Amino acid sequence: MSYYLIILVGAVLVNNFVLSRFLGCCPFLGVSKKMDTALGMSGAVVFVMTVASAVTWCLDHWLLKPNGLDYIHTLAFILVIASLVQFIDIAMKRFLPPLHAALGIFLPLITTNCAVLGAAEINCKQGSGFGESVFFSFAAALGFGFALVIFSGMREKLEHADPPRCFRGIALALVTGGLLSLAFMGFSGLVKLPY
Numbered sequence: 618m619s620y621y622l623i624i625l626v627g628a629v630l631v632n633n634f635v636l637s638r639f640l641g642c643c644p645f646l647g648v649s650k651k652m653d654t655a656l657g658m659s660g661a662v663v664f665v666m667t668v669a670s671a672v673t674w675c676l677d678h679w680l681l682k683p684n685g686l687d688y689i690h691t692l693a694f695i696l697v698i699a700s701l702v703q704f705i706d707i708a709m710k711r712f713l714p715p716l717h718a719a720l721g722i723f724l725p726l727i728t729t730n731c732a733v734l735g736a737a738e739i740n741c742k743q744g745s746g747f748g749e750s751v752f753f754s755f756a757a758a759l760g761f762g763f764a765l766v767i768f769s770g771m772r773e774k775l776e777h778a779d780p781p782r783c784f785r786g787i788a789l790a791l792v793t794g795g796l797l798s799l800a801f802m803g804f805s806g807l808v809k810l811p812y
Contacts, residue, residue: 621752623808628756630804634732635764636797637805641732645765646790648723655769657716658723659762661709663755665701666733670754672697673737674747694737695728702728732761768797 634640641662648658673694681690706724709717717724727733736757740750771793780789 621749624749624753625756625759627808628753629760629763630801631807633760633764633801634735634757635761636794636801638732638735640735641730641761644723644726644730645761645768646787646794647726648720649765649769649772649790651719652766652769652773653716654719654723655765656762657709657713657720658727659758659765661705661720661724661727662730662733662761663758665698665705665727666736666758666761667751667755669694669698669701669733670736670740671747671751672701674740674750677741678747690741691734691738694734694741698733698737699728732757764797764801768794771797 628634632638635642635645644658644662648654673690676693676697677690681687681693702725705727706717709720709724736754740753743750745753772790775789775793784792
């Protein structure tokens with residue numbers, strides 16, 4: 618049990634995919650203007666990253682490695698992720714139209730979100746078991762969502778600020794993101810990570 622706690626703390630705080638590994642920066646910057654869209658994107662990423670990790674682990678261990686097809690695992694992983702994102706897109710359009718409209722182009726961009734593919738690749742390279750791989754991906758997705766929600770809250774507060782003209786817009790978002798990343802660096806060394 619403590620091993621899974623270490624994975625959770627490590628993936629959420631120490632090696633946060635966005636703030637430490639710098640994976641998934643496009644949706645991090647693009648969807649973080651409003652809390653509602655940040656929460657919706659976080660939920661979609663948690664679902665896609667967790668399910669994609671489970672499917673890609675099975676695909677890699679039961680089909681690709683036994684048949685000597687290791688060299689196409691990245692292509693196969695991208696196809697799995699694209700299929701899951703298409704499923705999310707259809708489900709959101711049907712059941713959550715306002716959130717689907719608010720996420721806009723960023724929902725299909727989960728397909729190219731390198732954090733999702735990065736989790737599948739890390740699990741493949743580590744050679745860990747199924748449960749550990751899926752839990753790591755779930756924890757990494759929670760870390761992504763945690764960072765996205767914090768950053769969204771900060772950006773909503775900064776909407777009421779009056780920064781100098783050269784810091785308005787994306788410049789202020791990048792500086793804020795950099796400061797948030799520096800704050801998360803304070804967690805380094807908190808736990809010794811298996812990943």
